[in-house]
Every structure is written in C-alpha cells, then in structure tokens.
C-alpha cells in the first residue's frame with residue numbers, strides 16, 4: 081500500500097509496508113499505557129530470558145576487552161562455531177569463509193536480497209510467509225511472487241505449485257521451516273520434490289530460513305541445503321533470537337557459497353560494519369555450550385501448544401491447524417466474515433484483529449500481513465495464565481458476533 085506524504089521522502093520508503101508484527105505490538109503498548117489491561121500475543125518473542133551461561137560469556141567478553149570492531153563477517157571464533165553447528169545439527173559442510181554474522185537474521189536476509197536481486201527479479205515466497213520477506217525483497221528491487229498454501233494442505237506449498245510459479249525472471253525462492261506464521265515443518269521428501277523443480281533452473285537461489293530450528297516438535301529437521309542438486313545454491317539462514325531467547329541481542333547468520341558470503345560482507349561493511357563484538361563471543365557459547373535450556377524452552381512451548389489448540393478448538397467456527405514448530409498458531413477465521421457486533425462488521429482479517437484488540441483487549445496479528453487474509457496469528461510465547469485468559473477473551477468477543 082502506498083502512503084501519501086507531504087514530505088520529500090523516497091519512493092522506497094513511501095511504497096514500503098510498516099512491519100505489522102511490530103505495529104500491533106506498539107498498538108498494544110499504547111493501549112496498556114492508557115491503563116487498559118491488554119494481553120499481547122502479537123510479537124514473536126520468547127518470554128524466557130537468555131540462559132545464564134550465555135549472559136556470563138558476554139560479561140566475560142566485555143571484561144576481556146571485546147569492545148572493538150570485529151572483522152565485518154564476524155569473529156573467526158564464532159564463524160568456526162557456526163561451522164561446527166551446521167555440521168553437527170544439519171549435516172551442512174561450510175568453511176568459516178562461507179559464513180557471515182549479521183545484526184539479526186533480518187539483516188542476513190536483507191544482505192542476501194541486496195546481494196542477489198536486480199530490479200524486476202522475481203522471488204517466490206511461500207505463503208503464509210513471515211511479514212518482512214516481501215518488504216525486504218521490494219526494498220532490493222525484486223518482485224515478490226506469493227505462492228499460497230492453505231490450511232487443508234497444512235500450509236505447505238507443494239513442488240507442483242513451485243513449478244507453476246517459476247518464470248524466466250525467477251531468481252530466488254524463500255521460505256521458513258519451521259514456519260512463521262503457521263508452525264509447519266517440511267519433511268525431507270517434500271523438500272526433495274521442491275529441490276527437484278528448482279534444480280532444473282540454474283539461476284534460482286534458495287534462501288532457507290531455519291531460525292525456528294530448535295523449536296520443533298517433530299523428530300526431524302531437514303536443511304534443504306543438504307539435498308545435492310541444490311546444495312551449491314542454497315543459503316541457510318539462522319539466528320539466536322528464537323532458540324536461545326536472544327531477540328534483543330540482534331545476532332543472525334548465514335552459510336552459503338563463498339562468493340555470496342563475500343558479497344554480503346561487502347554490503348554489511350558499508351551499512352553496519354558487522355555485529356556487536358561481545359555478543360558474538362556469547363553467541364559462540366550458545367552454539368557450543370549447554371543446550372539444555374533451549375530444550376527446556378522447546379518443551380514448554382510444546383505444552384503451551386497443547387493448551388492453546390485445546391482452548392481454540394472450543395471456539396465455534398475456528399479452523400485450527402496443528403503447528404509442528406515455532407510458537408505461533410494460525411487459525412482460519414473466515415467463517416466470521418460478514419458478522420457484526422455493536423456497529424463493527426468483520427469484513428476481513430484486519431477487521432478481525434482490530435475487533436479482538438478493541439473488544440477483547442488481546443493483541444494478535446492479522447493474517448493479511450502474512451499473505452493470508454482469512455487467518456490471524458497468535459503467538460503462544462506467553463505464560464499459561466495469560467494464554468488461558470487471552471483465549472477466554474477472544475472466545476467471549478467472537479461469540480458476540482452475529
């Protein structure tokens with residue numbers, strides 16, 4: 081949506097969508113500041129604190145003098161730890177020269193789009209998708225091509241759909257697994273079929289966003305980069321925000337072909353100079369140290385998932401999927417379209433999210449931000465008490481709609 085401005089702003093920013101997840105979170109903060117009792121289930125942020133051993137590593141690094149610029153693509157020590165992690169957890173072989181550490185996975189994705197896309201290049205985005213993919217692609221001059229999976233197919237795009245979306249302008253395919261916002265996890269067989277289609281076109285690159293890797297309730301996580309036919313044109317993106325509860329540390333990374341890592345380093349060298357120094361020392365500890373805190377967080381998310389699915393299923397006409405990872409649930413609420421209460425009519429998912437905020441004082445995010453105008457996203461990274469109360473309020477609000 082374009083915004084009309086009386087200021088001489090660039091078309092780039094005028095054409096850009098504001099991040100819907102961050103906007104809803106701010107709206108909830110504003111309502112809270114006015115004294116309303118708002119429960120915010122809008123942002124994708126673990127409610128846990130960063131594990132102590134990681135915090136200790138950052139404090140130690142500060143005391144040891146890690147207060148200066150690091151090499152632009154990251155401290156060697158961290159890049160080596162990332163190589164160990166990729167091999168250990170994913171079966172991916174990288175040299176440190178193929179790794180770039182950035183200020184969050186968000187910047188990693190921005191670097192990749194700026195490095196690979198020219199004006200008019202098409203990027204296939206599996207929808208429902210994480211809000212920022214389309215905005216970042218457009219910022220880099222690319223054209224998002226949304227390929228949509230609905231709840232009946234467990235929100236997973238098929239190889240056939242990918243095949244039909246590829247044109248001679250396709251440059252990149254991007255998706256997350258486990259997925260934000262649906263929680264879906266691709267099976268190896270599904271990724272093999274998708275890789276088989278992409279491998280027929282030598283100029284298409286895959287950006288595999290695996291930031292929710294450690295919040296996975298299945299017994300498998302497949303990195304598409306391990307599939308031989310696409311190994312040399314897959315860039316695997318990951319980060320510390322979700323699996324280690326480190327959102328505020330702003331640390332993410334990629335592993336991929338060396339020439340792409342070099343291009344991302346060049347861009348990063350002009351834009352941020354690299355990620356913060358002592359945080360990188362702590363990040364190496366996160367990857368190589370005790371993983372038990374992350375496993376405990378995963379188990380807690382699984383318990384909450386069960387709670388939330390049970391409660392949402394009691395609300396009439398909510399179609400609820402079973403997320404296999406991440407900490408979101410993405411119900412289809414289109415059965416409520418056309419219904420009204422107290423002068424407010426629900427025409428679409430934006431209206432629904434606004435109604436739930438105004439009437440129930442629960443902040444969720446409209447599915448339209450994720451390319452699915454029939455759904456809303458609820459983050460269950462909140463306490464069980466908050467989740468219970470929030471879903472009680474959502475149920476009460478929707479039962480008023482006639």
Ligand code: PMP
Pocket residue numbers: 124183184185186187210256259260289291319320321327330331332
């Ligand atoms: N990818 C996905 C799928 C996400 O949900 C997020 C949200 N944080 C990011 C990337 C960006 O992560 P970071 O906080 O590391 O920038």
Ligand code: GLU
Pocket residue numbers: 099101102122123124125186210211212260
């Ligand atoms: N990725 C999280 C979310 O989807 C954090 C907010 C953001 O970066 O968009 O809510």
